[in-house]
Amino acid sequence: MEHLLKSEAFRHHCQCYQASFTMIMDNVDDEPALSHILQQFGSNHFFYDCIEPHIRMMREEFFNALVDCLIGSSEELDEDIAEDWDALWSKIESNMRFGLKVQRHNYLAHCLTSNEMELLRAQWYRLAGAGSGIVQLATSIGTAGAEAIFERY
Structure with missing residues (x-):
């Protein structure tokens, strides 16, 4: 774990991930704004060679990690919270995929x-x-x- 503490790239990635979730939760009550932000996230991921299965994998692995970390704790997920996470990730995934597809189309149409x-x-x-x-x-x-x-x- 010590190498993670020394890795600026890992630190930056974690900060981006945390900032992204903060932006999502700050806009969760404003669906048009949330959709726009998530589509921008998807668009930005195009430039990191992201493809749609990556977003699905990210959703699945995030949920698996959350469950693994909380098993046996007082914060263990109940069915309602698990459904809420699933609904949020469904929104994240569908909008990021859309943003990714739009950016790919724009790139292929105008930049190649x-x-x-x-x-x-x-x-x-x-x-x-x-x-x-x-x-x-x-x-x-x-x-x-x-x-x-x-x-x-």
Whole structure:
């Protein structure tokens, strides 16, 4: 754990995560503002090479960590609080995914050079040529397997 205390990158990441949740909770009673903030978060994550499964994984792992940390404590999650977390993460996930998709569309439409587009097109066709079952395969082998496929291609 000592290396975490010395890591500026980790400290920065934690501060960003905490600030994000503060912004979410400060706007939880203003749905249009909350949606806008979450869509901006999704848009910003595009520039960190985030894809939609990452947001789903983040949701699942956050909840798993929360449950693991609170098991056996006086703060253990009851069914109502678990449902509230699920509702909040549903809102977070859907809006971040939307922001990510909009940013990806804007980038592809306005920021790619023709050479980059040709490279992307070639990679897409190579993936598509791997077989129409690639999506089903990725689903069946889970996140780690899907990441391995994406790294390979």
